[in-house]
Amino acid sequence: MKELKAVLANWEAVIGLEVHTELTTLQTKMFCSCKIEYGAAPNTHVCPVCLGMPGALPQPNKAAIQSIVLAGLATNCQIQRRSMFYRKNYFYPDMSKNFQTTQGPVAFCMYGGIDLEVTGAAACERDQRQGTRPLASGDGYVTPIGIQRIHMEEDAGKMVHVGGESGRITGADYSLLDYNRCGTPLIELVTKPDLRTPEEARLFLQELRQIFLALRISDCSMEQGSLRCDGNISLRRRGSEQLGAKTELKNMNSFKNLHDGLAYEICRQAKVLESGERVLQETRHWEPSARRTVSMRIKETADDYRLFPEPDLAPYDLSDEFVASVRAMLPELPAARRTRYLSDYELPAADARLLAADNDLAAFFDSALLAASANTDGDLSASGLGGGKGGQAKSVRLVTLAKQLANLLLNDTQAYLNVHNFKLVDTSLTPEHLVQLAALVADGELSSKQGKEVFAQTIKEGTSPRDTVNHLGIKQLSDTDALQAVVNDVLARFPDKVQQYRAGKTGLLGFFVGQAMQATTGQANPQLLNEMFMQTLAE
Amino acid sequence: MNFTEYAALRVADIRAGLLKGDFTAHELAQAAGDAYQVMDGPLHAFLQPTPGLAQARAEALDQRIAGQSCDAANRRQKGSGTLAPTGQARFTDTVSTGNAFGAHTNHSLLPNNADLRLAGVPIAFKDNMNQLGTRTTCASRMLENYESTYTATCVDRALAAGALPLGKLNMDEFAFGSSTESSAFGTTQNPWDLSRVPGGSSGGSAAAVASGITTVALGSDTGGSIRQPAAFCGVVGFKPTYGVVSRYGVVAFGSSLDQVGAFGRSVGCVAAATDAICGRDVRDCTSQDSAANFEAAALAGVEQGIKGMKIGVVREYLSLSGLEAEVIRALEDAIGHLECLGAHIQEVELPNARAALSAYYVIGPCEAFSNLSRFDSVRYGYRQCGANNLNEQCERSRAAGFGPETIRRVMLGSYLLSSGVYHTYYYPAQQVRTLITQDYQRAFASVDALLTPVSPRTAFSFGEITDPTQMYLSDVFTIPINIAGNGGLSLPVGLGSDSGLPVAVQLIGPQFQDENILRVAAALEARYDIERLAPLYQRLLEAKGEDAYRVVNKRQNANERQRVDEKGMQSNNNERCCPAGQQHLAANNPDPENERGRAKDS
Structure with missing residues (x-):
């Protein structure tokens, strides 16, 4: 497989990220008052609402709305005064109601973006003629990364598949369900397809993590899954404006995996395209140990989630006062x-x-x-x-x-x-x-x-x-009178070395300082000794 | 307390009687239990009686009342005066242990104490309402063994108000229907005529109240499921404005349409029960604060009258095909009474109301499809074992656990919400909804309440209506206000001159001004001298007990079978989506025909 750099010379990668962040700093879940706690004994933080028992209804968490508005303001989004929750219907046992409460076409936060600084060796991976500006320091560039939306939703529970080889559902003997996480408030941020290199994607996610940490809305632990990232990626010939067929990449649960997964996928797609085939629109799984992506499912048409407005939750009308009060809470980013x-x-x-x-x-x-x-x-x-x-x-x-x-x-x-x-x-x-x-x-x-x-x-x-x-009794010896005696003593003990120094072997300065430090059991100020030796030897 | 005495009691009588020491809550619970024993065999209003819970509550209430008594020395001994029609031992055993309810009782305890406004009132709940200590089946195989893990707010509030819970009531499966025939556990009979349906979907609630087993019952109304059975059974049924009563804990059908309400044999009973259960509930964020006092509004209707109030009638409603002459006559009589009471009758127009039915059959199934998704056999509910994988288990369990009408609604909703179709149906349906809501707003700009029919006809016989379109049309007067969200009340106005069966009129009010409805209803009610208690009890006594029940049951089963044969389409449907399910039903359901209830609406 070709090197990323060589591929990027001919191809431009178009990358968009979907970033899920659990609002772990909140006390309670999105639609009930169960506690949010990572690592608790299975199914100990559950109630009729998050277990989807018959007749239970959602009660929205105001603090979660506050958090998402904070996230929106911090990423320069427009806060939508009126938005609604929707139901996304699909059957999967980790989703107790078999629909996820999420948002529809209008999310709480729309059309934002941040300026991303890219420095270091990878700065050369991007064609910097495209809308970037150079960093003042000259070792990189700044590029705007658009954010399409940030919407509010709820997390699913966890499944543990027992038996079988892969630890995945296929081939498992049975599966265990833990609904502690079910109903944890989740914000999903969707970027515009503005990212061009795996390094940009990595830096963007890091920057985003830092912003969310500064806002204290999540602990953003990729390891524990409170920050998760999927990538959408397609290639096009350098200079082309047309978007290619994209794949969706999952399981990139660290910054390194995000970078490496995208890099692999770019190279893979380039190889496919260069061999005259077409890229299949599909979801692929990054396998860090094998360092490759594998196809999860072909996805030529969009899934039909039968999205419709959640009738149990009234539309939200955020007041200007509310948004202003949240803005006042914004910390330094x-x-x-x-x-x-x-x-x-x-x-x-x-x-x-x-x-x-x-x-x-x-x-x-x-x-x-x-x-x-x-x-x-x-x-x-x-x-x-x-x-x-x-x-x-x-x-x-x-x-x-x-x-x-x-x-x-x-x-x-x-x-x-x-x-x-x-x-x-x-x-x-x-x-x-x-x-x-x-x-x-x-x-x-x-x-x-x-x-x-x-x-x-x-x-x-x-x-x-x-x-x-x-x-x-630790004290640095900085008394020049006392030190001068030490200096003189050292120089007197090594006349040959003094001669060599004066003949041009100036590297011996370190030797003299070392001797003096030894003599003072390390308490002398080495900086000062340095100067004093130089001065004395120059006399 | 004999049945006649028991059945004559209204909510207000029960409070006053407890206060005066005429009887104890214990006696009430026993009288209710006896009535159940005698009548529920032929009636089958109850899916699960809870006499133990009722007794426990009654004893706690009696103790509470005794504890508040200032002067224990003034206790007076009071016999229970039981008359046991079936001669059961426990009737005669009820020689009172003494009513610790003295002359110097703390009078502030009861009628003025909002906390105990339903003290000692026998109540029963539609079986889609969660109540700890009971199964909540929604009359479905799917939830046949589902034990409630918590208590619905409306149930909780009724119990906190001192009501005695008699049990859980039959209904159409998941409230899909208007005859209670789609219950997986057998039909409920109309206590006025056992060969007729009680209406639905809250058929059990209406029948339990009309027969006199319980004083009040709670039901839910998505498209008429309280008002239509109330009309068929000759009792009062009240669906308040959407949001007045919390839906928390009531298994959802159409979340934006469902509303909880009460049945009673008088407007006052229904008002008192609604007062007890209404108001904002943090667990249902569509519920609203309510400052209304429905009992006071009803009282005002009787005491102060309705002179000068403006009542709207919808002229175009009277020309709808299928509207029977006796229903029109009843409506005209009611108009006459209202005029006598000094109300002004005014014609109003609801130009978009006829589109309500179509909108309803889009929105209802869509919401139902999503609400019923949680019944997947994973966490609770019916599970068909032996599947090869999770999807198969889910499919098989749903196919076997849901009845045909439920499967039809779920499939319909699934189709209507699918991409491409959504914008053709769901979206316009919501637009129609807005138009209908505006219709009512316009109408209520000039009137205080509307008077309309409830149902185009009186209770039909089992298997009588086979044309689904005609069946859907029977909800034409009730569905529009679920679409708009307004409150409505079904008021019985006597027996039809042709059918001899109960006929009712519907009163509709502006949103969140349900007091108007109760005021007018109470005033109008006072103009009629009619019997609200169905003659079932007397007839059963005359027919000599047990034998009579058997006859009734046999006839019922014969009706069921005949109907299923006529419903070839349903069988096909079932075969196509769940062959495994049918096998299961054939093997395990002693009465599989019941599974294939008719296609109807709530």
Whole structure:
């Protein structure tokens, strides 16, 4: 099979995504008051409504409507004031009523879109003449991705097929049903066919996940299935405007699988087309282990779901006040956060992206800098910290501190959390302590190695970094008079090396610094030593 | 308490009697149980009697009343005065344990206490209403053994109001029909004439009230299923405006058409029962807040009259073919009475009402198709074993578990909703619905209520109507208001001059102004001196008990068989979609003919 890059040289892939997101942060289901809980004992969160018992009627969850309106506003959709629920009729045992309550032609959110930033090596996969604009940094492009609609629906239960080889229904001895998930509020977002490469699809889904996480409407776990994505994909010759026959791709339950599944499918379709055959309109299943897609069912005509307005639920008339109240709840979104980190703190682009992507880290980062600005002994109060609303001169110290903080959060903290499988809130770390530590390192009072030592103590015990420094007697030696003696001593001990250095073997500087560090049992400020050796040797 | 005394009691009498200590709830429950024992054999109104539940409720109520009594010393002993027509032991055993209901009773407890407005009132529920402790079968094989897992709001409210639940009542399968002949568990007989149908789909409810077994009954009305059987059985049946009574827990037929309502032998009884069950229910988001007091409205009709109220009549209705002369005469009599009462009679037009039938036969089956999808044999309900896979099990179980009329409706709905067809039928049907609703709005701009027939004719005999079109036409006066959503009441106005069977008129009100209906109905009711109790009890006594029941049952079965033979089309239908089902029925159903009830509407 041909390489993706080679295929994309001749073919343009047209990709649209359907993204299902369970509103897991809600307390209760879409149409009843059963609890939403992942991993609970089977069929313990069920009632007559979500079990579809005779005579039961749906009672819509207002918080779910709030969530979908949030999602719509965050993705620049038009919020439809009047929309309705519909019944999508099909027989499947995981759907207790044998119809899914979903929305019809008009969804709560219509016609939105986001600007997607594409950077890195994969940026070359797209023909960038098409409606994109280059990134300011020059290493990628921005392209608008349209969103057709976001509609509200309910999730189905889970089936476990026992016996048989595949774990799928075909060939199973029997199947078990768990209706805990049945009736969980689900929003389905449908993009326009604006995506052109698997990497764009992957980045789009990541961006969307970050937005939904920032909105706190879902835990967006692809592993647990609260974020699921199907792809629709077709190929056309570069330059052609006509859409080809598409396939629908399922089972792409991670970002990598989304990328790899689409990449495979693009190559497969190209091969089919290049051999003069036609692509069948069908649903295909991505098999990550075999790294291929297999046909699930041919789908030449659309399924007949006998959609009709749900008579048990009155049409919705969202008031302007309601929409305004939801708009007022919108938090800062990842894209805005990213821009702020870049412009206000001059964080490296990668750091800004990573920090902005994580709600907890970003909030921690922001409140740490806020704490620093509130601290009267700092010189940050005049620097526009906390608001960070451009225009004001950025203080050098602020930028240094922010960089140090980002480091501590993205490396040390993240590593600690990963090792212990903790969340940030599970630790004793406070924003005040972390910014104190960042200041100690930034001011050269601690070496970065010492910083790590103090960090370990701080996050574990919840002690303040200053106390830890005093308690453990860790202190970076920055007294130039004391250090000069050490420098002189080292140079005196290795006259031959001094000669070699002066003859041009400047790499020996590291050797001298190392000796000096040893002599001070690691407490000297290596940066300072570096300078001092250079200066002394130059004399 | 003998049957005559028991059957004479209205809801208001029961409250007052309990209050005064004339009788206990226990005695009422026993009298109801006795009436059931005597009459339900030939009548077959009940699918599941619940005498135990009624007794338990009655005893709790008696204790509650006793507990509220201020002066236990003033208790007076009261004998039950039973007359046991069948000589059953438990009748004579009911020597009262004493009514702990003293002279100094806390009088605020009952009539003014909205919580207990149905205290001691015998009630029975159509078998599509969930009630914990009972099976809810919808008169279908599919749910033959289905035990309710919760209680419907209307049932819950009636019980909370102190009513005594006598049992679950027969109906057309899933309420598809107008004669109760499509019940999978046998027909219900009209207590006025056992050779005639009680109407449907709430035929069991109407028959149970008309015979005197129960004081009130609840039913559901999708296209006339309360009003038409009420008319056929000579009792009052009231379908309030859509949304007045919660549908939660009532197995759905047509969700946008279904409405729960009450049967009684007087307007006051029906008003009291509706007061007890109406109002907003968070579990049914189509239900509405109701500030109405129907009992007060009915009382106002009697005490203050209806002078000056404007009543509309629909001229074009009188020229409909199939409308019998005695029904027209009854309507004209009613108009005369209304004029005597000082009401102004005014002609109104409902130009689109005739399209209601067509719209109904699109919307109803579509919603029914979807509502009945959940009966798939997976979680509950009838399951045919031995299938090779899930689809086959579902298909076989549905084919065998549903009767032919249900299968017809489901197939019709499935077809009407399919892509390409949807825009030809369902969509225009909804547009017609809007037009009809506007018709009523226009009419009610100038009148306070409408007076129309309920049914073009009186109760027909089993097997009498074989032409489905004629059968559909019999709902022509009731269906339009389900389409529009308004409330309607069927008021008996005596026996027809030709048939000698009960005839009724229908009163229709503006949406959510059902008080108008009850006010007019109560005023009009007072003008008629007619018997609401069917003569079944007396006749059975005269016919000497058991033997009479057997005769009735035999005749009934003969009727069934004859009818099935005439329905070749239904058999074909059945064979085509469920050969396995037929085999099953033949093997397990002792009376398979009953499975093939007629094609009719509710």
